[in-house]
Amino acid sequence: MADEPWAHSRYDLQQARSPDAPETASFNDPRGDVGWIHSYETGSTLDGPGIRVVVFMSGCLLRCLYCHNPDTWHLKDGTQVPFERARTALEAYAAPLRAMDGGLTISGGEPLVQLHFTKRLFAAAKEMGLHTALDTSGFLGARADDEYLRQVDLVLLDIKSWDPETYRRAVGQEIRPTIQFAERLAALGKPVWVRFVLVPGLTDDPANVEGIARFVAPMKNVEWVEVLPFHQMGAFKWKAMGLNYELSDTPSPSPDLVARVIGQFREAGCRAR
Template sequence: MADEPWAHNRYDLQQARSPDAPETAEFNDPRGDFGWIHSYETGSTLDGPGIRVVVFTSGCLLRCLYCHNPDTWHLKDGTRVSLERAKTALQAYAVPLRAMDGGLTISGGEPLVQLHFTKRLFAAAKEMGLHTALDTSGFLGARADDEYLRHVDLVLLDIKSWDPETYRRTVGQDIRPTIQFAERLAAIGKPVWVRFVLVPGLTDDPANVEGIARFVAPMRNVEWVEVLPFHQMGTFKWKAMGLNYELSDTSPPSPDLVARVIGQFREAGCRTR
């Protein structure tokens, strides 16, 4: 993959690589022969079990205030890649990934924007004997039917807030689709790692944390709750894209705040890290 012109680093700003791409909100490709990819990463140990290849797709309908890759919001900022090319590139890593109990994680952006492309790439990964993980906000979870989820071994589900008003302020969308997707995953027993981004002054209210904790704790399919501290690594992208970054003066959470939130999840009965 290293010699592929679409193999960009996720921390690099990507803009207008596919200016003729369709608008993200209107995108509906029933075949999935091509996809738009922002970047990829090899050797990840944070996005599922083992050592993993992570593919970051373009296109997202959320506008998270703390998004560190706003250049994944639009398909036009990604590189158009054929499914066959993506499969060939993944195949080159299949043997070492299997040896390291790893696999493929598809993140974004939001992978479910490109429903059929990501489904077919997941299916190809399973044919290679790889573990598969979907990193999603759950907002488009209704798009992932049973056939799609059959190719997914693990869902990394971002529950960004519990309070509906805080959720809408944080991401610009409604929380209900994410909650409904989480309940569906629980009903079918699909393994899940819940992810919660801890932003001081935004998502850290004790009642907000408690709401997520009490919702998640009874779900036997939830293997982990991961508390992810807010950071400023994507600030330069907001500035470069001429976007108003409301959290420019927000500091990362203190160790005491992180410990308090982890404690809340654990006290509710969640396995947390």
């Protein structure tokens, strides 16, 4: 993959690499013969169990105020990649990934924008004997049918807020599709790691955290709740893209705040870290 045109870090700014790509909101890929990839990384230990290859897809319908990769919002900013080329590139890593109890994680952007391409890539990874993980907001979870989810061993589900008003302010969409997807994953018994981005002054209200904790705690399929502290690492992208970054003066959460929130999840009965 190192010589591939999509061999970038998630932290690199990508713009207008595929100016003729379809519009994200109306995109439909019935075959998945090509995909638009923002970047990929090898050696990740944060995006699922073991050592992972993480592929970051372009395209997202959310507009998170704290997004550190706003250059993943549109397909046109990614690199167009034929499926067979992506599969061959992944195959080069399959043996060492198996040896390190790792696998493939597909993130974004939002992988479910490019439904059929990501389904085919997950299926190819399973054929290679790799563990598979889907990193998603759940907003498009209804698109992933049971056959899609059979190709996925673990879902990294971002529950960005509980209070509907806070959710709308934070991401520009409604929370209900994510809640419905979480409930469906619980009914299927699909392993899930819930991820919650802790943003001071935005998502840190104790009642907001408590709502997520009480919702998640009874779900036997949820293996972990991961509290992710807000950071400013993506601020330069907003500036470079001419976007209004409302959180420019927001600090990272203090250790005490992080400990309080993790404690709330644990007190509700969640395994949290």
